[in-house]
Amino acid sequence: xxxxxxxxxxxxxxxxxxxxxxxxxxxxxxxxxxxxxxxxxxxxxxxxxxxxxxxxxxxxxxxxxxxxxxxxxxxxxxxxxxxxxxxxxxxxxxxxxxxxxxxxxxxxxxxxxxxxxxxxxxxxxxxxxxxxxxxxxxxxx
Numbered sequence: 001x002x003x004x005x006x007x008x009x010x011x012x013x014x015x016x017x018x019x020x021x022x023x024x025x026x027x028x029x030x031x032x033x034x035x036x037x038x039x040x041x042x043x044x045x046x047x048x049x050x051x052x053x054x055x056x057x058x059x060x061x062x063x064x065x066x067x068x069x070x071x072x073x074x075x076x077x078x079x080x081x082x083x084x085x086x087x088x089x090x091x092x093x094x095x096x097x098x099x100x101x102x103x104x105x106x107x108x109x110x111x112x113x114x115x116x117x118x119x120x121x122x123x124x125x126x127x128x129x130x131x132x133x134x135x136x137x138x139x140x141x
Contacts, residue, residue: 006134007135011131014124017127019070021093021096021120022067024113024116024120025039025063025096027111029103030111032109039117040063042108063096069092076088083135086132090124093120093128094125096121097120100121
């Protein structure tokens, strides 16, 4: 496999993982009673209920940036800006994966989408690293 083909395959994989990770944020992550809540619902409830420690409460709304980060990954990949795509994918994966892991470890009943977000978040983070590594190898070689 040529270096260009490998880079393109890694880029497509990163784009697909970014979209899949972002889609999970709109699905039910947790259940309380009979109501399923998406990641965005959970952030809203956590903010209003004041259940987040004051030192970390500022970080919860960062999850609202997940769709924008996904868009940045796709646009950066489309225009060949590997470093920007890599940073955005790594950030997106870490953000969504961490949020999902916190939900899975919380007293809520974790829905399958939360578990999927943990796995996809890790995959998106690693794909961002792979985009950067393949881009660096191509420019070095």
